[in-house]
Amino acid sequence: MYLPKNLLAYGAATALVLSLGACSSTPEKSETADNNSAQQVSKQGQASIKAPADQAQVLSYGGKGVGNYAAASLGGDFAGNAQLLNFIEKMVNNHGFERPYLYGVFSQVRNRDDVARLWAGSSSDPGSPKGWHAYRDRFVTAANVQRGAEFWQQHSAHLQRAQQQYGVPAEYIIGIMGVETRWGRIMGKHRVIDALATSAIVNQRRSQFFFDELKNYMLMTRSERMDPLAPKGSFAGAMGYGQFMPSSFHAFAVDFDGDGVRDLWNPVDAIGSVANYFAKNGWQPGGEVAVPAQVTSNQYANVPDGFKVKYSMSDLQRIGVTPQYGRGSAGTVHLLALSTVPNGYKEPWIGYKNFHVITRYNRSNYYAMTVHLLAQSVRERVGK
Secondary structure, eight states, X not given: OOOXXXXXXXXXXXXXXXXXXXXXXXXXXXXXXXXXXXXXXXXXXXXXXXXOTTSOOOOOOTTSOOOOOOOSSOOGGGTTOHHHHHHHHHHHHXXXXXXXHHHHHHTTOOOOHHHHHHHHTGGGOOXXXXXXXXXXXXXXXXXXXXXXXXXXXXXXXXXXXXXXXXXXXHHHHHHHHHHHHTTTTOOOSEEHHHHXXXXXXXXXXXXXXXXXXXXXXXXXXXXTTOOTTSOEEOXXXXXXXXXXXXXXXXXXOOOTTOSSSOXXXXXXXXXXXXXXXXXXXXXXXXXXXXXXXXXXXXXXXXXXXSTTSOXXXXXXXXXXXXXXXXXOOSSOBEEEEEESSTTXXXXXXXEOHHHHHHHHXXXXXXXXXXXXXXXXXXXXXXXX
């Protein structure tokens, strides 16, 4: 899911998702979700579950009940906090929650100092100083291609069904999950409710955004019968295999396994939800994503580029840029000049409509291209 650049400065754990967005992050990150080799689930309805760092976590939060919480007033780390008390009143008056229940829940919410420190330092994001190849090589590795192929084999029936229903190729669903969480291996170590509440109160510039996400989170836990103190995710509150923010859950999550709940920590529901996200953002079945460009001069490196800039194919041809292969496009295309090193050679690509759709998940050229290359590499490995 997407965060504005000035919110992204947490080295190995910059997995923030403000728009999925699903989800995500900055062009310079080594991990997408908080590095988390073991997640401990609330005792209410679930046992503690630990998984080795190289294995996907096995979690299920939905359908287990919302917990028996009650208190006469707001206690704990946020006792007396006017912003949170106002939020609780709105949830009672506008959404029908019981006040004692919310007091009980939020009295157990933690004020996370580590989350506060991350937001306090988020204005100094250096961007992507090491360039495109360094970013790509964090994700498109032999180990990740093998893991993606294994995930495909394990969930092939669900991926095929998602492709048939939503028109999104299996490899791109796999590519998103690989970049976001390594197919469930690093879904985050923060309780989602702690991350959202702390962010809403300490990140004053984005306070309303996070209170809206906290609202959507509480609505999700009620509709899907989840203990609100159990789910874990990134320090920005992104959730599950695809790192959806709560607002994206309501917009795009689906019950793909038919068990009556939408659970983003369930890989089957996550597969359907990522596919639905792409479909609702305009994915063109059978359409190209991106192809390397053939150039006749260095002019391409000195004109506006990226997913925000629109060209026609004839526009690119006039500056000596054509696709190395494929049928091209009669519609809008994007010139992608990816900086291999600072102030050095720019690798030329042409992005099509579906490339732009991937950037709806994370507003980053590097991110979308990495998803594309990882997807293609896994597809070749599987031999589809």
